[in-house]
Amino acid sequence: MALTAISLLCFADSLNLFYAQKSLFLTGQQEQIPINVTATNKFANTKVPYPTAVTVGMPIFGVLNKLKDTNNSFTFTYSINKSFGIYLESVNGLAGSTENHTYWELLSKKGNSITRLNVGIGCYQPKKNENFIMNFTTWD
Numbered sequence: 815m816a817l818t819a820i821s822l823l824c825f826a827d828s829l830n831l832f833y834a835q836k837s838l839f840l841t842g843q844q845e846q847i848p849i850n851v852t853a854t855n856k857f858a859n860t861k862v863p864y865p866t867a868v869t870v871g872m873p874i875f876g877v878l879n880k881l882k883d884t885n886n887s888f889t890f891t892y893s894i895n896k897s898f899g900i901y902l903e904s905v906n907g908l909a910g911s912t913e914n915h916t917y918w919e920l921l922s923k924k925g926n927s928i929t930r931l932n933v934g935i936g937c938y939q940p941k942k943n944e945n946f947i948m949n950f951t952t953w954d
């Protein structure tokens with residue numbers, strides 16, 4: 815089920831990446847934007863924000879790798895689905911499971927509005943000041 819959350823919007827988003835790369839070419843510098851990456855788990859009652867700054871156009875996959883490389887308290891694992899791309903498997907040692915019907919739901923909070931992402935971590939490019947939320951949850 816979790817994988818159905820990943821769709822084809824990658825193509826629309828690569829247009830943004832194109833513009834980001836174009837502006838990089840024109841200005842010669844990589845614009846950094848502040849975002850938060852948050853890991854929430856209602857069952858364990860935890861909510862850990864990781865404030866960071868990332869290059870415009872960088873997909874979440876790159877953001878998570880950067881966090882992992884710079885903060886010992888953050889780790890994640892992923893798998894590659896040949897059709898759907900990079901799939902987030904675990905965060906800070908906790909993995910979703912088919913047996914328990916659990917997975918890491920991907921959400922984006924901008925201002926007070928929260929939306930559920932319909933693309934995976936390999937595609938999604940966070941915007942300035944957004945809070946990218948990885949929410950450990952269950953499916954029916």
Ligand SMILES: *[C@@H]1O[C@H](CO)[C@@H](O)[C@H](O)[C@H]1NC(C)=O
Nearest residue numbers: 815817818894895896897898
């Ligand atoms: C990729 O994801 C689809 C959709 O969930 C699933 O049907 C398929 O078995 C997966 N493929 C692999 C190799 O995991």
Ligand SMILES: *[C@@H]1O[C@H](CO)[C@@H](O)[C@H](O)[C@H]1NC(C)=O
Nearest residue numbers: 848849850863865943944945
């Ligand atoms: C990240 O979250 C912290 C704590 O909630 C907040 O103070 C900060 O403004 C947030 N940063 C961004 C870029 O949203």
Ligand SMILES: *[C@@H]1O[C@H](CO)[C@@H](O)[C@H](O)[C@H]1NC(C)=O
Nearest residue numbers: 862863864865884885886887
């Ligand atoms: C790692 O992230 C945690 C949670 O946001 C934070 O308290 C800690 O200061 C960070 N460590 C480093 C080295 O940035």
Ligand SMILES: *[C@@H]1O[C@H](CO)[C@@H](O)[C@H](O)[C@H]1NC(C)=O
Nearest residue numbers: 909910911912913914915916
């Ligand atoms: C399923 O949930 C139980 C209870 O939280 C846990 O002990 C077990 O490791 C989980 N199974 C998997 C495959 O994650």
Ligand SMILES: *[C@@H]1O[C@H](CO)[C@@H](O)[C@H](O)[C@H]1NC(C)=O
Nearest residue numbers: 856921928947949950951952
């Ligand atoms: C995260 O998952 C919990 C448990 O399923 C759910 O109650 C909560 O609404 C989710 N958080 C967000 C921001 O959707």
